[in-house]
Amino acid sequence: MWGSVAAIGAGLAVLGAGIGIGRIGGSAVEGIARNPEASGKITSTMIIAAALIEGVALFGVVVGLLGANQ
Amino acid sequence: MDLILPDYGLLFWTGLVFLLLLFVLAKFAWKPILKAVNDREKNIADSLELAEKTKAEMQALQAENEKLLKEARAERDKIMKEAHETASKMVEESKENAKKEAAKIIESANQAIEMEKAAAISELKAHVAVLSVEIAEKVIRKELASDDKQKELASKLAEDINLN
Amino acid sequence: MTFKNITNCLSIIVLSLMFALPVMASTEHSESHEEEKFNVSEMIMHHIKDAHEWHLWGGHGNSTSIYLPIILVDEGLHVFSASHFYHGEHRSAVDSKTGEKVDYVAGVGPAAAYAMFHEKIYKMEHGELHFEEGHVHGAVKPLDLSLTRNVAFMLIASLILVLIMFSVAKYYRKNGAVSPKGIAKFIEPLIVFVRDDIAKEHINEHKYQRYLPYILTVFFFILICNLLGSVPLIGTNLTGNITVTMFLAVCTLLLTVLSGNKAYWKHIFWPPGVPIALMPIMIPLEIIGIFTKPFALMIRLFANITAGHIIVLALVSIIFINKNLGWAGLSVPMTLFISVLELLVAFLQAYLFALLSALFIGAAVEEHHH
Helix, strand or coil, X not given: CHHHHHHHHHHHHHHHHHHHHHHHHHHHHHHHHHCHHHHHHHHHHHHHHHHXXXXXXXXXXXXXXXXXXX | CHHHXXXXXXXHHHHHHHHHHHHHHHHHHHHHHHHHHXXXXXHHHHHXXXXXXXXXXXXXXXHHHXXXXXXXXXXXXXXXXXXXXXXXXXXXXXXXXXXXXXXXXXXXXHHXXXXXXXXXXXXXXXXXXXXXXXXXXXXXXXXXXXXXXXXXXXXXXXXXXXXX | CHHHHHHHHHHHHHHHHHHCCCCCEEECCCCCCCCCCCCHHHHHHHHHCCCCEEEEEECCCCEEEEECEEEEECCCEEEEECHHHHCCEEEEEECCCCCCEEEEEECCHHHCCEEEECCEEEECECCECEEECCEEECCECCEECCCCHHHHHHHHHHHHHHHHHHHHHHHHHHHCCXXXXXXXXXXXXXXXXXXXXXXXXXXXXXXHHHHHHHHHHXXXXXXHHHHHHCCCCCCCCXXXXXXXXXXXXXXXXXXXXXXXXXXXHHHHXXXXXXXXXXXXXXXXXXXHHHHXXXXXXXXXXXXXXXXXXXHHHHHHHHHHHHCCHHHHHHHHHHHHHHHHHHHHHHHHHHHHHHHHHHHHHHHHHCCCCC
């Protein structure tokens, strides 16, 4: 029972992160398309932002993991 | 659950190994590697700078060379001109000299000729005088062989004196 | 030559640690079960967690592993081979709350006073263990400094890293500052990348050199552990172990906090441009922020690498769940795809850990011009 709830929670966390990282990636591509010279800077900034969001998503997954073990 | 709980034994070993790794790598790997990389980068930067400088120097040198060459050429031209001048002057001078010499020689030759001529003339005159005297003696001997003729001549001479 | 001596010393230490003790590969025959049902999650959990043996191949009844030395600190130092547990006495106990039967292993020989339950070592009381709600109850846990699989893997990875870096350093020492060849040609761009794009870019130009050794070491340590972790047989989930990532994150946290300048602390205890009414909320948030950043570092690395291992194992398990080799047609391409993705993740996570560490340290030492 708790395992299923935890799995849903983890899924929701991943959903949010997916939307967030998707938006970052889309905006980065747009930015690079507009200004190809800045692609290096945009890429590294994109990776940092994506990593920060991913970190939050992983918190969710880990909390889910904790819940699954209850 | 113990997937996300730390384990003290592993923590101990991780700490030991990582700190040791940090120390060993920092001292024996990162330091020499970074030094070599930095040195090389500095080397490259220096070399580029040097090349730039050398290029500028080369250009300056080339300009100087050009200048020197130009000067040398001018000098050469000048010297050549001078030499020409000197040569022509010398030729002129020698021509002049030769002319003078020739004139002198001609003059002296002329003089000699003149003198010879004069001498010859005077000799001739002497001869002519002697001959004339001889002729005159003969003529006169013949003319004045008669008394008439001696009279005629005397009158004629007297006439001439009157006229004068 | 000093560094050759060090290399030799290190290899001797590792080899002696691994082989001085009665460690040997052995094949274990247990009583013949009927064919046991393949338990995917148990197999995966067994792989991604630490163990006192280096399991090579084989299943429950018939497996080949290298038994690693166990070092216990319990009123003195106890050192013996893990085979005294894996070839120990299989016992059962009844859970005092749930009434379920729980299996554990009691040690034999030098391990006679101890018992192992889920790879944890407990000191037995009156020759047995008691369980409550699936957990060991009341037993003392001696400090377990064993050379577990993770530790052995870490030693091997570190040794390889040291050998690689020393050979690179040796190349430069021998040839001076020339253009690199051989292994130096491969490693140098990585080092220059870490220096320029990670350290110099995010830490104050004049101060980055102080932190560069740490960032380089973290980057290459994580990278080599990630890469070696993907190799079959020796692959171990080291960077996917929360203890390791926690230690690395704590290093970054300590470096950040200890090198924080006045501007950094002022930013935390009196954030500029915030109305005074909000201060009671902002200040605790900023203080929590000091810890959540390295915490995220810890979780990110742990979860990414663990997830990678789980996915690869789960995909391989498709064949064994269905007990049909035909499924390899699905399993192998997918495993290959994920493995290649993991190769990217190995670099990406090493990069991210180093990058974010540099970012945090950079924020702590930055000179603010308000």
